[in-house]
Amino acid sequence: MRQRLSLVLVALAAFLAVLGVMLRVWVYPHVVAVPDNQYQAVVLEAKDATLIDYSKMAGVPHQHVTIVETLKGDAGAAEAYQRRTGRSVVVWDALSYVLGNDGKRLSAIPEVYPFDAHTQEPVHCCGENVDGQALSRVGIEYKFPFDTQPHDYQYFDPQTRTSAPIHYKGTTQLDGLTVYYFEQTIPWTRVPFPKAMPDGVAITPQQIDSLGYQRWYTTVRKFWVDPVTGAPINGEEVHNEQLRMPPSSGMAPVTIFSGDVKIRPDYQAATVALVKKERTLLLLLRDDLPTGLPLLGVAALALAFVVEGRARRRTAPPTLPVASVADADEHGGAGETATAKGAPAAPL
Template identity: 25%
Template sequence: MRARVVGLAGIGLGGLAVVASVTAGSWVPLLPVQLPLDESFGTEALGREVTYLDPVTLAPVTSEDVATSVRVRGDEDTGAAGDRTAVWEYVSETSDADGTLVATSTTLVCLDRWTAEAVDCAGESVDGEPTDIRGLTVRFPADTERRDYDLWDTTARQPFPARFEGVERLDGRQVYRFEQEVPEQVIRSVPVPGRLVGSLEDEVFADVVHSSTRTVFVEPLSGVVVSEEESPVTALRGPDGTSGAVLLSGTSSWSEASVREALARAEDVRDERADLRTGVRWAAAGTGAALLALGALLATRRSPTQPHDAQDEPVRVPVPSA
């Protein structure tokens, strides 16, 4: 009788353990994750109707075959890198199909490994010029929230709000859509041939005017940017306010290969964060199976037949003979 009670209790506990393994995803927390110190990846964006100023002939060119590549590399050996801070360098190059380099930029940024936001450090720079980089750059934080974030614009060299616009599906994965608008503004003044701004003078100082719209898709659990589309307009403006030559304009969006690779990186981070859930799931499933098997064995086991006690036998009384 006692074995049967123990067996039934084991079956009950085993059932609870199996249920715990099945529902582990809803009650076991995800592990926190930091930005890696040795990050390394690249993306490619393909342009549509891109107009730029040829750097040699200074003639306007419109092309359907312009690509922008971004290479990101973490420098874990620099002194600024550590438990709290990651140092990443990302290099952006825009070129035409014939190899003409349209634009290039190199950014060195120190990032808080938990929030992914830029933090002060001695080496932060854009194109070798010390720059106070702020906001998010090439990565969002893990557990990205449905709210606005400040996102760095390298051309304007300042952050602008990336507004949360909703949830979408990308290759079956839930992603967050953010929209950033960089208003038209003067970012610097440069000497240029007068003809580029409608002037008869050989050389004048012209303002470089920049504006942009940008759509960013983020896998929220990992914070990995999985797709992006950008439409910049950077042009010259003469000293009298006359619109001049377009330095770069058009729309570019990530290639399918870059989207696939980014989704794979996001999945790697998700798997890393789910290690605790996986461990609990397997441990609970194994324990539940063992308890169910043991409980079933004990509950169905029959007690051995006990022999009759000798005292229970009737006493034979001898009958005296005559």
């Protein structure tokens, strides 16, 4: 009975050790994925921003600008792509909706962003675009990969429609989490006018273009990223846009927008709470179980040895007294036989 128990413990030890390894090398990379049907909204604010008044063609300071960003996972498109190719993808329909002091729309830029659900590599399908312009992204956008590493990444900038490095600048603490700080600077670059102009502005982007006006943009983009989930738990942009006229006109640039855009504190707090919950699951699968299960396996194996040792001590016949052995030796070496009987049995 005890020997059977020790065999069960050996099997359990092997099971736990192998399961721990398999969780890390097989289950974790295959199971951890971005959901394809998620909906999220984040509200950002730029207090004391400067904003253009198109009727005066001048920048007006001390404006409060609100930006509502939404991400909606297009599950239908993602599943259709997976059926065709076997690859798990996520297709995000994103919208940046900008509101002024009066609550009226200043701008709305839609995006379609398809990417690999596990690795976050960009996938070129499903109508990928920014503001209706088809393109092929390079690098990441919105979210960093699971298990983010402390090095630079290529980050897609939707204004310039190009990718540039976002630099790892260090590790810090934020709301009780260890986070990586990344920063990207986009230098002054000419960018297209968005298709949706502010409410009440009759001029179209094509008409602005034909007048020779140009839209230029620069930003410093900052992210504080939880390395386990790759989720930015805070973000900020020091964002500037100008309306520039051809040099021959002699007219000075006009500020379209200038402000420090930050996540509203209530949304930031909700983000931190969500990340803390999600990272617990990931850490369990990535670190805790792969480490803990093999340790339990070692304990089970040690217990198996103990049980087996006790079983053998119980079943082993009593050793002959020394005197008897000596007597036996005198009678033709029979003591060797007695010693051999008392020797340990074959190992497990």
